[in-house]
Amino acid sequence: MLDGYGDSTRAVKAVSSQAIPGQPVGPAPVPAAAFHLSADEGSEPDTYGRSSNPSWRQLESALAQLEGATIALSFGSGMAAISAALRAVVRPGSALVVPSDGYYQVRRFAAECLAPLGITVREATAAQIYDAAEGADAVLAETPTNPGLDVVDLHRLAGICRRNGARLLVDNTTATPLGHQPLSLGADLVVASATKALSGHSDLLAGYVAGSHPELMSALERERLLAGAILGPFEAWLVLRSIGSVGLRFARQCQNAMALATALRSHPAVRSVRYPGLPEDPSYPVATAQMRKFGGLVGVELADADAVHHLAQGSELLVASTSFGGLHTSVDRRARWGDAVAAGFARISAGIEDTDDLVADVLAALDRG
Template sequence: MTTPQTGYGDSTRCVRAGVGPAVPGEPFLPGPVMAAPYHLSPDEGSEPHFYARASNPGWEGLEAALAELEGDGTPGTQATVTGAGMAAITVLLRAVLRSGDVLVLPSDGYYQVRAYAAERLASWGVVVREVPTPRMADELDGARLVLAETPSNPGLDVVDLRAVAAAAHATGALLAVDNTTATPLGQLPLGLGADVVVASGTKALSGHSDLLMGYVATADPELHAAVGRERLLSGSVLGPFETWLAHRSLGSAALRIDRQCATAAALVEALDGHPGVHGLRWPGLSSDPSHAVAAAQMRRFGGVLRFELASAEAVHAFVAASSLVSAATSFGGLHTTADRRARWGDAVPPGFVRLSCGIEDTADVVRDVLAALG
């Protein structure tokens, strides 16, 4: 459907990703196809589409775009879209794991993935092993699947993907990487040795806080087919309108993410050493424990940073005093948001804040945050 864009910058690639050849009189990007069944042919099996849970024309364009972005430099990459980031992860886990298999998860990663593994996979006979992100490469014996999340959510630790890939493959395991926080504009796990990428496109990639979407990307054709089969059987599909919204949003992704990264860098500089702020972390901060590894594998350090205030009440007072920071979970959208992660059950201090930079003017955000902190 589309020719991969090589040799271009990220904004050009985002605008062109998954867009087919020009057809006079047709729009640049086709609109959503709202259908459940499609007309069938007497030549049975010749139809490109027959039922929307199995396929949708909009998926083809979006999946081609995501495959281009995640697979930059990795030939044969294919993508499968799902109805949410959690759906992408659970579809992959069910496609790969069987009773008796060992799954290695980050103990400091997204809490609902750990909950799914404990409440569902473990009861089906999968052995779940939780390992802190910095030690991910050290405890992989017997693993069938290793799921790394880097930078981790919400702690923003970074793992050396080349090292984890080598360790996983040495034990016969597959390496999956949750690339939600970094996005393919921040890092390319497949090019660093990962077998498969999962991500929530709900966040920075679609970036408008108006849809739920996830995807799985891999250059392994058998794994791609298994993921597609699990999506079909489980019904973990993306609706046609959300598909169109996500593809429409990709065109501005590099512009948005560049602004978010620039604001994060400026905020970190302003907050470093602030008397009311502790535990400041961002992979781009030169003094961050993960900076050396991040600099070796990331092209952008992302628009999310974390810090700690004195208490939960201090977090609420900070948001109330701000004119530009809204209290909200999720991240990567147009608006700058703060999420007190302890409220969701993460093992973090009560005053732990995950701050997601929006696309407001950088100077305005920095000035507002400093004023709100007092």
């Protein structure tokens, strides 16, 4: 149990190997596809790398501890995790709610792969999701939303879903389990991309699903086995290795995001700023009630697309790239991907640079405009 510890202690404890004299302190990768079989068939912990392997178990144990779950399952990407979770909770005739203001590929998956199977797909913003959940069989919420950073009241939404017998899935990619634990707020499943802050180095793809309902997790494990959307053992080890430092990295990212949001809200080139940790942000009341940290993302609206490109080009520290949660602070113009935002809306993912250096650099780049 990790209750009562701070974030870095929780992270380090989650990845600690068993204290056996003579054995490595840090867990080692097990890059194996096939394992020795026993005459006592079915007694082996591992038989074939697509069904299980020691590297997965080490990572999944750490993820379950951080999310406050009984079980976690790793996947080859965040989309693999989300799509598997959705397939596990809906059937032809089901009604599914997905975020209209969340990750755009989820909407595409629901429209292109689930709707043709006879599943009714409803899209709803963070503000609309409570009404949309009425009569649904499954609800996927993303909080804070990506890229708008609206925060969904999970306690309220979970109550609606329980009353109607609907499954609630929460995408915890933006907040991370250090920001909040949706399972403790009533969610049935947590889905997330470990590509982002948990791995934190912009060099691998991974995802996971966490929960405490045995039947749901068994269905997901079967889905992973048959669909083959698995995480490689070496990548699993890399995520596990990274989790040990996520407390330090995420704390700096949150600190940098807050500093950037505070500095940018008064800059003449900035039309608006979204960050759940700002007292004037519309999501602040809900965020302060359910989140422990506000995350490393800041939404900034500039004049137009050129202004975003000039910001990236005029900075010494900003990296123009998509995805988020890495060591480097990055900027991404979200309208290019089809998000329903203004042409000059930029998502800034705060890295771990020194706070004063980062703020000074971004303000100077805006001044050069």
